[in-house]
Amino acid sequence: MTIDVLLVGSGGREHALAHALSRSPQLGRLYAAPGNPGIAALAELVPIGVDSHDALVAFARENAIGLVVVGPEAPLVAGLADRMAEAGIPVFGPSAAAAQLEGSKGFTKDLCAEAGIPTAAYRRFTDAAAAKTHIAERGAPIVVKADGIAAGKGVVVAASVAEAEAAVDACFTGAFGSAGAEVVVEDCLVGEEASFFALSDGETAVALGAAQDHKRVGDGDTGPNTGGMGAYSPAPIVDAAMTERVMAEIIRPTVAAMAARGTPFRGVLFAGLMITANGPELIEYNVRFGDPECQVLMLRLESDLLDLLLATAEGRLAGAAPRFRADAALTVVMAAKGYPGAYEKGTPIAGLEAAGALPGVTVFQAGTALRDGVLVANGGRVLAVTALGATVGEAQARAYTAVARIDWPEGFCRGDIGWRAVLREETAG
Template identity: 75%
Template sequence: MNILLIGSGGREHALAWALRKSPRLGRLYAAPGNPGIGALAELVRLDPFDHDAVITFCRHNMIDFVVVGPEAPLVAGLADALERAGIRVFGPSQEAARLEGSKGYTKDLCAEADIPTAAYQRFTEAAPARDYATRMGAPIVVKADGIAAGKGVVVAETLEEAHAAIEACFDGAFGSAGAEVVVEECLIGEEASFFAVCDGVHAVPLATAQDHKRVGDGDTGPNTGGMGAYSPAPVMTEAMIERTMAEIIRPTMKAMAARGAPFKGVLFAGLMITAKGPELIEYNVRFGDPECQVLMMRLESDLLDLLLAAAEGKLDGVETRWRPEAALTVVMAAKGYPGDYAKGTPIAGIEAADALPDTKVFQAGTALAEGRLVANGGRVLNVTALGATVAEAQKRAYQAVDTIDWPDGFSRRDIGWRAV
């Protein structure tokens, strides 16, 4: 089968790496990809928001299946356009992608389907949002309604922080994503990332993971797109997994089907495990980044078979196989991230890190400049390792981090601390 993979980040590098293992794979293309993906796939210049161009490429290159990595093309309706053209695609419809595209949409669906989540209200003006936050008290969570690259959420410890976050949203800090704001209670517990591959009717749970959103050690500093992750997440016991499927995933599938938008793709539930059990923080409609990297390291099943079964509505009875080892990934980011950072700084030592046992460096924000690998984004490398335990995987991952020569990069030094 000829596959077109949409995306350019560490998540897509991990997906390309896993797809490459499938005996069913013919030619693998990636648009636009990155230098790491370029070692596994033929890179093509395609704008994923130009649906006609994507369809034309698929037809000219006999593409059998399109795998969409990031959320923005899904929210913009790429899956719908491909399906109308008779091209199989892994990823939800534009309407189903509203689960990520609008946090207010998801909160309303939770209220309608009795899915456990934080109390909330939606606002289109700053004054009533501030009043609600004041009535609720701090800590409180302020979210830009739309997609904001993982940065549109502020967990405000004080009312002053909450009011500032509300003003920032309405002042355009997140562009159109902040035109509406969701203000919700702050859930207390332990976070976990839960993934299920869905075919519109059936949902197959994947391995569990936990990520680290804050930029600094000890989970301090501002939220980011993710500074590291590990799998499995000890907090997600078999009983907690079944509760999540019964109380959150299956009711969501049923509610989306009732709305005429059956969910096909990967449903990524950000959870808070509270004293009451699993509660939904938010949904994403694609693999997590960097959670995808640890999941792909542990996946034994054929990824292509799994994604194709979801696209074709054939997940009933499908089970996934996982390596027993733990996996852990450390994000190396450009100094200054998630604020301003420099691009074009040189990176060396990736080959040496890759050569270490059970270790893989997935590239995210990288580019080639005059034949040299350079940083081209905020989150740049995902240094990933397997180990018999999370502690062993952590030790191997940081050994690889220390092998990489990138003076302008930094990483947290405590990824996996909860499990360790």
């Protein structure tokens, strides 16, 4: 018996999920709403937006969908998983109440405080003057976060008090819309960042691997934060011992705390971690797969993704043990010039077939569209050029060879994705 799946979303993360789902022997028909031109090669596109909850529920009912997979965070925070569950449709993704782990940074910090989960000291503010007084008392470096969802751009790691005060002003003057109506100010953690993923069915949590991404727009980790300019997996700093510490000290206590509140978490927990001298500490939670981390995880995944997502949705994760290939994967994000600021849409892109023809290379599409049969850029982060290799260095070389085959003069990418892991490999070698 096969299962028809509706994948909700249109980015590089959803293209990577579609790529992995398409390998499942259990898959019947795969639909994507609204999808993108890259996803169209793997799924039937449905012209329904991620915020059109009534239409998505109706489509799932009319087409006897066996599992809805919600990719982005916004529809989860807005309650799409609740709507599907109320309609009796199996869904992968947390309820709106559980999605507050991403929807409100203050909510997550309070939960950490209650459950004894290691994280930076913090305060919550709805008043700019009070936040600035606290910043002056704590000094810099210090971190200012818009409380709500800000597309990965509502966090400022301020090197000076003045920079932190400017970040507070940006939040309270509407730079991030309603997401900045409250700010969280927290101490700056020191260490190495990693992205850690775990599946939770509300009771059981299962580790799903780690990656490291590059948030800053420029080489050498310089410039403003973005949604992510590249990533690689596995994360050298998250070995088997560290994985168990993260599960024991952060993931399992979170799952238990959410269940105790009567809002069990079902879906993927994406923990942004700082590996400090004292061990792992939580920077923030996301309640969906990372982008671009999903791209590298899905290329390495050997297990049946559909089986894992169904087990999560149906409360059957106990005993699950996801398998990954030993190879490393690395993805380079190609973005429109000007990103994360203003950028031009509609510029033509060519060479994707030549890039994807290289051994071990997959080009995932994110912000793309078809105009009169021509593939054009339609967003800030547009492509995720992803490669496998025996080492991160080998995957890096393949990915940049593929990037060189893509003809998109109005695009750019960082030239040093994976530099930290490659340096480790060279030193060890």
